Amino acid sequence: MTDLVIRDVDIIDGTGAPHFRGDVAIDRGRISRITAPGALTDGARHHRSLARRRAGPGLH
Numbered sequence: 001m002t003d004l005v006i007r008d009v010d011i012i013d014g015t016g017a018p019h020f021r022g023d024v025a026i027d028r029g030r031i032s033r034i035t036a037p038g039a040l041t042d043g044a045r046h047h048r049s050l051a052r053r054r055a056g057p058g059l060h
Helices: none
Strands: 002-011 020-027 030-035 044-049
Touching: none
Parallel strands: 002 044
Antiparallel strands: 002 020, 020 030
């Protein structure tokens, strides 16, 4: 089971490519998966919806 799923977030990957909408799974404090919106169906302990927000996983 995933610890946290952040749903419907605009993801900026740091490569210079345009941002894209997706879901991010977090396990033990680390990103375990980035998928298309709604593709994470295995359940999670916690869910957060960040619609209209942006995330830069791994960027400081």
